[in-house]
Amino acid sequence: MPLITQLIAVLVFTCLSFAARGEKLRIVTEPWAPYVYEDNGKSLGLDYETTAIVFNRLGIEVEWQFLPWKRCLSMLESGQADGALDIFHSDERDATLLYPSEPLSEVQFVMFYANARPHPFRTLDELRGLTIGTSPGYLYSKDFSDSTLFTREPAPTHEANFGKLVRGRIDLLITDRRVGQHLLDELGIRDKITENPTIISQQSQFLAVRRNAGMDLLVQRFGAELKRFKREPAYAELSARYGAEPAASVKAEKTAATSEKTVEQHESSAQ
Known part of the structure; x- marks a missing residue:
């Protein structure tokens, strides 16, 4: 069986296995408006809505939980959650988490x-x-x-x-x-x-998932679909609604503070 066929088969199996067991991908995050938050019981935000659209295209159902960040991390570490939204990349987490190649936001x-x-x-x-x-x-x-x-x-x-x-x-x-x-x-x-x-x-925010069977392929597909979605007018409209700035202007606004950098990472980053 060609390698690409094997990869697709594993991905399909991973996606179907959630449905077959009547399970959803469990994603935790902390309210972090305007990236992700709840308003009158409705989940909103640039990164939340982007992620929901990408997962919908991949045929993956998601169970969302909005919690304080320390609780999110605890659930991720104990296996009570499959992934976390708007988490920053850190080298020490590479042993337990998988990150897509494409970030959600800066x-x-x-x-x-x-x-x-x-x-x-x-x-x-x-x-x-x-x-x-x-x-x-x-x-x-x-x-x-x-x-x-x-x-x-x-x-x-x-x-x-x-x-x-x-x-x-x-x-x-x-x-x-x-x-x-x-x-x-x-x-x-x-x-x-x-x-x-x-x-x-300045830091990139990601969706990260635990290193479980099949998750590496899921992350690859998520990153590819996210990158594709970002090229569409629908993403431009979504970004404009939440006041996202063009990447070029973000880079131009960096200042002389580089000698005293602070990285706020939702311990994370994540948030």
Whole structure:
């Protein structure tokens, strides 16, 4: 049997095996608007809707669960989940997770401060003595995580972090640019908070699955179909709806912060 025929057969078997057992692919993720979130019981977001379309084209049914990120990772590690949406790639996870060749989206991490207590900066060296709000279960870069210049203080949710920032319980918080901008409108605090323009880091977000039988072929097909979908007008319309920026402009906005890079990875990244 030719190799390509064998590969197709294994993929079909993998897809059919879920249906035959009456099972769905179990995917976990944390609400991370505008990439993935729920609104009045409806699942939405650029990466969620993109992933749902790709899986539908592959004939794979998915069971989604929206949970705090640390819980997502725990379920992934224990085998209670088959994959995670919007997870960052990390070398240490290669032994247990498979990543498609095509990312779902690109995120840029920046910091936000309260207008009543402004802390504009260009490098992490300027944050000496300050308290930075972080998210539990997220993996940050070594420079950020190991720095003794400032204190890192986690909050249970992104909304809670912004609440602490408004009340002066933290000096700044770090999160993705579009997530932060979305929350400024969602929480009605745009007049109270400012985004610091320095881009701390940029990272790709993926759908990753556990290394189980047949999953390597599923990941290959997912990546190929995702790449195909991204070339279609439907994806351009979806991206525009969620304010996605062209890749070229994303690269052009990188700043001199490269010497003090921070990688917020939904420990991940993932989120």
